Amino acid sequence: MRVSSFSIYNQVSSSLDQDMSTITQLENQLSSGKKFSKNSDDVTGVISAMDYNLDLNQDSRYLSNIDSANALMGDEATAMSSTMDALNNAKEIALEGVSGTTNSQDMAALAQQVYQIRDELLGYANTKTADGSSVFAGYQTQTDAFNNSTYAYQGDSGIVNAKISNSQLMPVNVTGSDAFSFTLSAPVTVTQADGSSFTYTQGSGTTINVQITDSSNNVVDSFSFSNFMQLTNLLGNALNSGDTRRVSALMTPLDDAVNQAASVSSEIGSRQDRLTNQQSSIQQDQANTQVLLSGVQDDDLAQTATQLAKYQAAMQALEQSTANISSQTLLDFLK
DSSP states (O other), X not given: OOOOHHHHHHHHHHHHXXXXXXXXXXXXXXXXXXXXXXXXXXXXXXXXXXXXXXXXXXXXXXHHHHHHHHHHHHHXXXXXXHHHHHHHHHHHHHHXXXXXXXXXXXXXXXXXXXXXXXXXXXXXXXXXXXXXXXXXXXTOTTSOSBOTTTOOBOSOOOOOEEEOSSSOEEEOOOOHHHHSOOOOSSOEEEEXXXXXXXXXXXXXXXXXXXXXXXXXXXXXXXXXXXXHHHHHHHHHHHHHXXXXXXXXXXXXXXXXXXXXXHHHHHHHHHHHHHHHHHHHHHXXXXXXXXXXXHHHHBOOHHHHHHHHHHHHHHHHHHHHHHHHHHTOOHHHHHO
């Protein structure tokens, strides 16, 4: 059966349309670098790419949380390191004060040094982040953690947790009551060479009660403190008044304060290490996911360029065929 010129023309025209559509898609792939420009190009690929992008976005949020946590912990670590140095300096001054080699003028000078340490400790305790938030005040981030006059803690016990993975929450802050105070699990009594003794008992919250008795077990002095600033303030007062017995009674709490600061500093360091490990793990996961995403959506440009050249050549051949058909006269169609 004879194939009419109209049928041939229609077939060529349809092929031209298909080739033009393919060429347009290939050109889009070359310009965008992606295998698909709209969902209908590759439904399965689009769904996979969406899943991978969701994973990448989630990882980015976790990394952002880790960055924020690291910044806060950096402030905490710096403050606690300085706190340990200040407390150790206070201990050295206290030892000098009870050495028996200082006169009243020397004791007054030592007291001034301790008052300066007290003020330094207050500054560390009221450390602020770059945006002005209190580091050690729990949830009360818009107020100083400690009162500037009484040195009383005015934050709360709120613990801020950072989500660092789908299943991990990490506490990133330390409250002032933990960082700048300590508690006793049981009463402690320290007996002196002259038969007198110092007894330390736990009061409410972080309050430590101190009682001094003579060799006959008579109470001759008692006082209390709730944090490092109050502790060093008492030390400064004792040095200033020449009360070497009270200075001696403050030596054990100073040791406890140093140990507490060291413990908190160590905990912060452990958390920072954990954050670093988690950050590395997420970054590796991101790299792996990016490879998978690239395999789904990124185009092989060399291969696409080859295909484009192939279809363009076919297009030119079809266009030539179409031109030949179009040049036929009416007589040709009537034959």
